[in-house]
Amino acid sequence: MDTILSSxxxxxxxxxxxxxxxxxxxxxxxxxxxxxxxxxxxxxAIAGEVVQGPYDSAVKNVAKYGLSDxxxxxxxxxxxxxxxxxxxxxxxxxxxxxxxxxDILEAGKEKLAQVERLIxxxxxxxxxxxxxxxxxxxxxxxxxxxxxxxxxxEILVAEHGKExxxxxxxxFGKHLLTEKSETFVAxxxxxxxxxxxxxxxxxxxxxxxxxxxxQKIEIIKEVLNGSGK
Ligand code: SAM
Numbered sequence: 001m002d003t004i005l006s007s008x009x010x011x012x013x014x015x016x017x018x019x020x021x022x023x024x025x026x027x028x029x030x031x032x033x034x035x036x037x038x039x040x041x042x043x044x045a046i047a048g049e050v051v052q053g054p055y056d057s058a059v060k061n062v063a064k065y066g067l068s069d070x071x072x073x074x075x076x077x078x079x080x081x082x083x084x085x086x087x088x089x090x091x092x093x094x095x096x097x098x099x100x101x102x103d104i105l106e107a108g109k110e111k112l113a114q115v116e117r118l119i120x121x122x123x124x125x126x127x128x129x130x131x132x133x134x135x136x137x138x139x140x141x142x143x144x145x146x147x148x149x150x151x152x153x154e155i156l157v158a159e160h161g162k163e164x165x166x167x168x169x170x171x172f173g174k175h176l177l178t179e180k181s182e183t184f185v186a187x188x189x190x191x192x193x194x195x196x197x198x199x200x201x202x203x204x205x206x207x208x209x210x211x212x213x214x215q216k217i218e219i220i221k222e223v224l225n226g227s228g229k
Contacts, residue, residue: 016119020089027073126173142156142175
């Protein structure tokens with residue numbers, strides 16, 4: 001994939017099916033559709049952006065790379081960037097909070113019937129996004145955890161289909177739990193450390209808050225030790 005992409009977006013790009021008609025929501029600089037077209041992975045895309053500044057930057061970059069015929073940059077909120085007649089069959093939504101991604105999907109969900117694959121990269125609240133996907137009959141077909149600049153990122157790939165995830169799977173990710181990569185373990189060890197600092201700051205007499213935090217820590221430890229469900 002072209003070098004204009006960060007390693008995070010390079011990883012996202014690997015999940016875009018070859019030949020897709022892609023909508024990239026919150027495209028900002030439009031680097032993802034630009035790189036995918038430059039590499040011949042896809043031949044056309046829509047780059048959606050709701051804020052004028054990033055929209056202008058997407059238009060400028062698309063023109064700079066000579067791709068204005070292949071990438072349609074649209075100033076629009078979320079899934080309002082496409083119509084069913086556009087034939088979009090893959091959507092990427094990256095670099096935003098998990099709740100915002102779920103809200104974007106919820107607001108346009110009637111248009112998702114023809115979309116075969118969602119490639120989502122939440123910066124946080126992955127559990128909220130998995131909960132939305134499960135409630136809306138999407139099944140998570142792949143997950144990836146990676147780090148860039150000392151921050152870990154999760155990528156969720158979803159397609160139509162029912163699945164029932166446990167509370168633990170919603171929080172930690174079904175595929176990530178199975179794989180239990182070094183990056184996954186490091187993320188949750190860091191989370192334990194943060195919670196332990198928070199626990200140490202709660203007064204000894206505040207039993208309810210202390211026990212809630214203690215339980216959170218125990219759940220993560222159980223998952224890391226392979227005994228969590
Ligand atoms: N997707 C790129 C990436 O992952 O590097 C850019 C991420 S940037 C942090 C988030 C972008 O999403 C911003 O440009 C923001 O304006 C845009 N955005 C936020 N909410 C949006 C919405 N509802 N519809 C379209 N774009 C949105």
